[in-house]
Amino acid sequence: MEYMTGRAIEVITRAEYVIGNDSYLDPIKPLLAGKQVIRSSMGKEVERAKKAIELAVSHTVAIVSGGDAGVYGMAGIVLEVLEHSGAEIPVEIVPGVTAANAGASLAGSPLSGDFATISLSDLLTPLEVIERRLDAVFSVGIPVVIYNPRSHGRPHNFALAIEHARKFYPATVPVAIIKNALREDQSDPVITTLGEIEKVIDIIDMHTTVIIGGSESRIWRMGNHVKGIITPRGYHHKYVY
């Protein structure tokens, strides 16, 4: 809960019902005492949203997502279902630290300037659309944060994304692999390059965020240690330091 905002803690504390997946509910256990807790599961997002709106007609309901609810989280589907229901219920989206920013904070400053986030899950987006998006952002050299990089259901999408990156970038472009960022089971981020990524590809799973640096990103070292990635914003063109 160290990385939740005060506002997020407050609205959960005030709610009568709290709805979410186990993986989002377990870390906030201290906030759940005395509440009605509804545990849902992956793939049941529409059902979860419907249930929440049904309850929200007469109760205060909090739906929890990991990271930021507005980014690959529950905010969108809740609003879609709410709009479709025609109910006029006050709703507040509480922002949070999304995996892009959580992951970046552990890997130096890879997203200092412009960046894009792209999910490799083709459950809701056709794979060819994802490929076109990857090409578009790689073609202009901005860092990309990969969400949902690899799962049992789609073991090949990540390798495909790397193929696309290699069309535009040299092997030296840095890549950060961050597993369970800012969660209890967080492991040290792995800093590698596009050329060497195959050596570590097996550690990538659904709980991993991958940041592929942009054309100006480079490895950040302290002494002899590789510490992360720096994407300079361009101060070095203007200042001496």
Added chain:
Amino acid sequence: MEYMTGRAIEVITRAEYVIGNDSYLDPIKPLLAGKQVIRSSMGKEVERAKKAIELAVSHTVAIVSGGDAGVYGMAGIVLEVLEHSGAEIPVEIVPGVTAANAGASLAGSPLSGDFATISLSDLLTPLEVIERRLDAVFSVGIPVVIYNPRSHGRPHNFALAIEHARKFYPATVPVAIIKNALREDQSDPVITTLGEIEKVIDIIDMHTTVIIGGSESRIWRMGNHVKGIITPRGYHHKYVY
């Protein structure tokens, strides 16, 4: 401070020195009692980073940025200057809620899926690079969060960005204008469209975040009220609700 994480509050509380602009220091005044506070100003980022590293050799120093320090914030330049100095000083980047997520939370769910952030400041990035990036992301229909949309020094960059959007999008694509998101002087977000943006362009300044929806984004209504933007993730292709 309601939208700061517990960790951010903790590290500032523990610091001996706190360095930042007035606009970032004023909202955290309650945390600053008894500390050495160094007030810097816009455009002095390199100087601020140097000062922080100089002090950090023998003190605990916190540098505050608005939003997330890793996104158009101080993290990058601090690491660049630190690396250049050769000093081996422990450094922690504390992630936060960046303006993209703060702004989106007030405007429905415009960033439900893939998105990009692009700054229109051409102080450190050439304007033609910014234009190419805009075209690339508009060409694949993903929502774009515009940082630094308009200032006295560059009144025309925002209109130029809109011209680029119009090459790819119909006039119906929704746009959200969010001023001082989640700050004390926050105003209600303005929800408009690409076709009507000129009517409200004057309210856009340096403290504004603009979200230009993607090809699938639409206006979100509750009853007769325009409430924000929804970018559906595609659940409607798979589920009935």
